[in-house]
Amino acid sequence: MMKKTSPIKVPMIQPTMPPPEEYIAEIASIWITRKLTNMSPKHQKLEEALQNYLDVRQFQLFVNGHQALECIIQALNLKGEVITTPFTFVSTIHAIVRCGLKPVFCDVCEDNFTIDVSKIEGLITEKTSAIIPVHVYGMVCDVEGIQNIADKHNLKVIYDAAHAFGVQVKGKGIGSFGDAAMFSFHATKTYHTIEGGALAFHDTALSEQLLARKDFGITGPESVEYVAGNSKLDEFRAAMGLCNLRHIEEEIEKRKRAAERYDMHFSNVAGIQRLPVQKGVTKNYSYYPIVLNGYKLTRNALYEKLREKGILTRKYFYPLCNELECYRGEYGDAEVPIARLISENVLCLPMFAGLTDEQVDFVCDAILK
């Protein structure tokens, strides 16, 4: 018999949307320009605005974060093996594999869930060409430690910064680290363009190639220099991005308020591990994960209990990427005990800008009582 589930009282995520009039006003000019896509005025305006907001040197928009990641892997001409972590959204690993590379899984740190720098060098072989670390939940990787290893072994570094929109480290935009950083502007992220993504990078020599790589590799009316797909962001999505960018500060502020209310409820509770505070790092409150560590309920039991009360949560990230059907057994046994431990005990609680105090209290009552 199917378990009875309550109607949804608290969703996991609710995408941010501007007032409809604002969006309609923003798109109205598209009927005059008749430019719907191909890096037109809205695209240009958004690219400039985001480059400023994110405080990065080179910046380009893409149709989504995944395609952006594939484009930069190809533009950097990576070969062989890439060191990454299995505690990420499967897109990170798919991008590596779809570009013909082998992912090598490194374990993560117990406190902030990002790549454990002390375990990277043991995984480097003569085939290693890059490290692709992930700023999980907006927690910042040890960017200095990673760069030191990359410099020593002549490796490229591409950050998956899909969760880290707007995060700053000691006053520097998160996209300034490594050779490049990928952002995702998917509807479920802190900032979105419905679907969308971007790359921040340093080397100006990559600009033209990336521009071509998002447009079938076309470099001129009669020349195609690269074998590439189509990764262009259209004008309607760029318009959504322009609207959402006007509200981003208040959106993050609302998330902060919800996160602080969760913190208040959990402050004296044993067995519930929360995200650490990272010194000199600003937060974007993209997710509110808890790790159950000796709590009276297991993660799975809590997930079910909340679902029965109409509260949606996510086992994010579970299973680990190396244990998904498409990758299981493909790349040898990954030694990732910490990643496994976190993956089996983590639960992301509802988090979005419109989450009310009452909803947070309702979720916490259900967890604690």
Ligand SMILES: *Cc1c(COP(=O)(O)O)cnc(C)c1O
């Ligand atoms: C969302 C996400 C992606 C993919 O981004 P899309 O814009 O959906 O293609 C990649 N990595 C991580 C960690 C993500 O959360």
